[in-house]
Each structure stands twice: as C-alpha cells, then as structure tokens.
Amino acid sequence: DAMVIQNPRYQVTQFGKPVTLSCSQTLNHNVMYWYQQKSSQAPKLLFHYYDKDFNNEADTPDNFQSRRPNTSFCFLDIRSPGLGDAAMYLCATSRDLTSGSSYEQYFGPGTRLTVT
Amino acid sequence: GNSVTQMEGPVTLSEEAFLTINCTYTATGYPSLFWYVQYPGEGLQLLLKATKADDKGSNKGFEATYRKETTSFHLEKGSVQVSDSAVYFCALTGNQGGKLIFGQGTELSVKP
Numbered sequence: 001d002a003m004v005i006q007n008p009r010y011q012v013t014q015f016g017k018p019v020t021l022s023c024s025q026t027l028n029h030n031v032m033y034w035y036q037q038k039s040s041q042a043p044k045l046l047f048h049y050y051d052k053d054f055n056n057e058a059d060t061p062d063n064f065q066s067r068r069p070n071t072s073f074c075f076l077d078i079r080s081p082g083l084g085d086a087a088m089y090l091c092a093t094s095r096d097l098t099s100g101s102s103y104e105q106y107f108g109p110g111t112r113l114t115v116t
Numbered sequence: 117g118n119s120v121t122q123m124e125g126p127v128t129l130s131e132e133a134f135l136t137i138n139c140t141y142t143a144t145g146y147p148s149l150f151w152y153v154q155y156p157g158e159g160l161q162l163l164l165k166a167t168k169a170d171d172k173g174s175n176k177g178f179e180a181t182y183r184k185e186t187t188s189f190h191l192e193k194g195s196v197q198v199s200d201s202a203v204y205f206c207a208l209t210g211n212q213g214g215k216l217i218f219g220q221g222t223e224l225s226v227k228p
Contacts, residue, residue: 040154040221041220042218042219042220045216107152109158110159
C-alpha cells in the first residue's frame with residue numbers, strides 16, 4: 001500500500017543536541033509538510049516543500065530546518081532542541097496545491113520527540 | 117482569514133449512542149471541507165471530505181454535509197462504538213488551495 005512512513009516513532013534527545021526526524025512516502029506526491037502537534041491540539045504547520053521549493057511559515061523558529069533530497073524523502077532538523085520542542089511531529093503529503101481544487105493530505109504516524 | 121470552530125470536548129457517550137460534533141467555518145469563496153480522526157498515539161487519518169455545497173461525505177458510518185447557508189460541516193454517526201474513541205478534527209482548505217486550516221479538535225470517549 002502507498003503510504004507515508006516516519007522514523008523513528010519515538011525519539012529522545014538531550015537539551016541542545018541536534019536531532020533529525022525522517023519522513024518518506026511512496027505516493028509520489030509533489031508536496032510534503034511538517035507539522036508540530038502538542039497535547040492533542042491542532043497540528044501547527046512548520047513548513048512545506050512543493051517539489052524542491054521550500055516554504056517556511058512566518059512563525060516557525062529558525063531552530064527548525066528541513067531538507068528534501070528527492071521526491072520520496074523529507075527530513076526535519078532541530079538544531080538545538082529546547083524543552084518546549086517536545087511534541088509529536090507529523091509529516092504529511094499531498095498531490096498538489098492547485099488553486100480551486102480540493103487536495104487531501106495524507107499523514108504519517110508521527111514521531112514523538114522527548115527532550116531531556 | 118479562514119478559520120474553523122468545533123464544539124468543545126471531551127464528549128463522552130455510551131456505546132450505540134448517536135454522535136454529533138459541530139463544526140462551523142469562516143472562509144471566502146468555496147472551501148473544501150474535511151474531517152480527520154486521530155487515534156491515541158497515531159497520526160491523522162482522513163475520515164471524509166466534501167468539496168462543494170450540499171455534498172455529503174461519508175465513511176465508516178460517519179457522515180457530514182457541506183452546508184453553505186449555515187457555513188457548517190457537522191459530523192454525525194448513528195451508533196458509536198468503543199473503537200471510535202479518538203480526537204476528531206474539522207479542517208478546510210480555501211478556494212485558493214494552500215494551507216489546511218484545522219479546528220481545535222474534539223475528543224470523543226465512548227464507554228461500553
């Protein structure tokens with residue numbers, strides 16, 4: 001089955017120690033997203049890639065970076081994690097961002113990040 | 117700007133009870149509307165969607181109708197099960213495409 005895969009499912013890192021979360025997809029979708037979700041709140045969009053074009057949300061801290069080396073993979077890098085960065089990180093994909101059309105986002109299972 | 121408002125949770129029901137989770141939206145033009153479900157410790161799954169006025173989305177016994185006149189997309193199920201316990205998010209994308217706008221989520225707990 002085509003899907004969105006996130007690894008690892010659980011990640012523990014130390015305060016200030018860089019960490020990378022991974023997302024891959026077999027849907028061949030153009031768009032990949034990273035969300036941060038705390039305590040069953042609504043997911044908060046951090047940024048997205050449309051193909052190789054990176055789009056950062058205005059309120060995403062500089063501490064968060066992303067890489068998309070190819071269509072299938074996208075990484076979230078947290079350069080210096082703080083205690084406030086402990087959250088569930090969700091990756092999602094969609095076929096396109098075409099104006100005027102609906103698009104569905106397909107989510108991965110998430111990576112729960114703990115910062116000690 | 118576009119926004120989504122859901123009824124506050126948690127909602128606690130007995131098995132086989134009728135479920136309604138209210139969702140209203142503010143958007144220009146004709147947004148697409150979605151319900152996502154998140155089971156404990158999991159990512160979000162698309163439950164159903166509707167892309168134009170009067171469309172009814174349905175899946176797994178859940179239904180929601182896109183009501184342009186009341187700017188609503190209420191989620192209903194006739195008979196809930198314990199396995200339906202989850203957090204439900206109403207969401208929209210604007211007619212320009214782009215960002216998915218979520219409501220705050222409604223936690224549903226179904227007791228045997």
